[in-house]
Amino acid sequence: MFFExxxxxxxxxxxxVTVTKEEILAFGRQFDPQxxxxxxxxxxxxxxxxxxxxxxxxxxxxMRLIVELLGPDSGSLGSPGIDELRWLxxxxxxxELTVHVEVLEAIxxxxxxxxxxxxxxxxxxxxxxxxxxxxxxxxxxLRRERS
Amino acid sequence: MFFExxxxxxxxxxxxVTVTKEEILAFGRQFDPQxxxxxxxxxxxxxxxxxxxxxxxxxxxxMRLIVELLGPDSGSLGSPGIDELRWLxxxxxxxELTVHVEVLEAIxxxxxxxxxxxxxxxxxxxxxxxxxxxxxxxxxxLRRERS
Numbered sequence: 001m002f003f004e005x006x007x008x009x010x011x012x013x014x015x016x017v018t019v020t021k022e023e024i025l026a027f028g029r030q031f032d033p034q035x036x037x038x039x040x041x042x043x044x045x046x047x048x049x050x051x052x053x054x055x056x057x058x059x060x061x062x063m064r065l066i067v068e069l070l071g072p073d074s075g076s077l078g079s080p081g082i083d084e085l086r087w088l089x090x091x092x093x094x095x096e097l098t099v100h101v102e103v104l105e106a107i108x109x110x111x112x113x114x115x116x117x118x119x120x121x122x123x124x125x126x127x128x129x130x131x132x133x134x135x136x137x138x139x140x141x142l143r144r145e146r147s
Numbered sequence: 148m149f150f151e152x153x154x155x156x157x158x159x160x161x162x163x164v165t166v167t168k169e170e171i172l173a174f175g176r177q178f179d180p181q182x183x184x185x186x187x188x189x190x191x192x193x194x195x196x197x198x199x200x201x202x203x204x205x206x207x208x209x210m211r212l213i214v215e216l217l218g219p220d221s222g223s224l225g226s227p228g229i230d231e232l233r234w235l236x237x238x239x240x241x242x243e244l245t246v247h248v249e250v251l252e253a254i255x256x257x258x259x260x261x262x263x264x265x266x267x268x269x270x271x272x273x274x275x276x277x278x279x280x281x282x283x284x285x286x287x288x289l290r291r292e293r294s
Contacts (some may be wrong), residue, residue, distance in 0.1 A: 014156075027207075030207075030211070031208065031210055031211045032207070032210045032211065032214060032220075034214055034221075034223055035219070036225070047224060048225075052225075054207075054210070055226060056203065056206055056207040056210050058180070058205075059206070060174075060177075060178035060201075060204075060207065061178065063178055063179045063201070064177070064178045064179065064180070064201050067179060067180055067181055072182070074181075076181055077180075077194060078183070078195075078199075078202070078234070079202055079234060080234060081231070081232050081233035081234055082229060082231070082232040083231060084228070084229070084230060084231070085228050085229040086227060086228035087225070087226060087227060087228055091193070121227035134288070
């Protein structure tokens with residue numbers, strides 16, 4: 001996927017990923033050791049009623065699905081940031097997640113003609129079709145045709 | 148840290164974390180397998196000139212520093228989302244990162260008097276004092292005094 005491949009209004013679906021209890025606990029212990037991410041018993045007594053994934057774990061799984069969609073030889077030059085991210089529903093052990101990607105904008109760079117900025121809207125859904133996370137992500141992408 | 152402890156204008160510093168090459172590679176392989184996160188040789192030839200951490204790895208390390216600052220018995224009820232996140236500088240192996248946290252707003256909940264919404268500005272800096280990431284994060288927090 002290069003800059004030319006991002007057409008505003010176009011949409012795609014990623015593959016899916018299933019998140020396990022062990023992965024939720026491991027990510028939580030490493031990066032987000034709040035009780036409802038790392039302690040099953042404390043999570044049961046929390047307002048969530050059970051273990052839930054760190055939002056950063058959910059976002060990282062979203063990234064993996066996006067990278068798999070773009071492919072290993074994409075023109076990605078990384079991302080300057082995220083304009084808005086919302087965690088809408090808890091992600092729980094066994095949830096199967098997919099991402100709907102829509103191209104919002106594709107802006108050629110003025111200073112560097114070999115690249116452009118793309119603005120993408122991600123909607124991550126669980127196996128029940130519920131939106132669990134949305135995000136507006138920015139990406140710098142090379143053109144396929146670089147003169 | 149409970150809702151009463153978040154006073155707009157107040158600021159705090161977290162502890163620090165040093166990120167290793169092995170951690171950058173492991174996170175990249177699991178969540179963000181772009182060449183400049185998982186392949187040292189390809190990273191050297193990339194515009195970054197060497198291996199850099201996935202932005203989601205950097206954000207997850209930021210979360211760990213924040214959780215350590217808030218402490219294990221905080222009133223955190225999780226986060227509805229992020230209003231703006233910017234990755235400003237690459238994070239490289241050996242970088243030592245700290246986070247400056249400033250309270251932007253603290254808004255009591257109208258519907259649930261036992262909690263409130265806090266809006267926090269994070270600035271993550273490396274050992275050279277350069278800003279590597281900024282973020283406006285939302286958090287739901289219980290009051291210490293719940294009637």
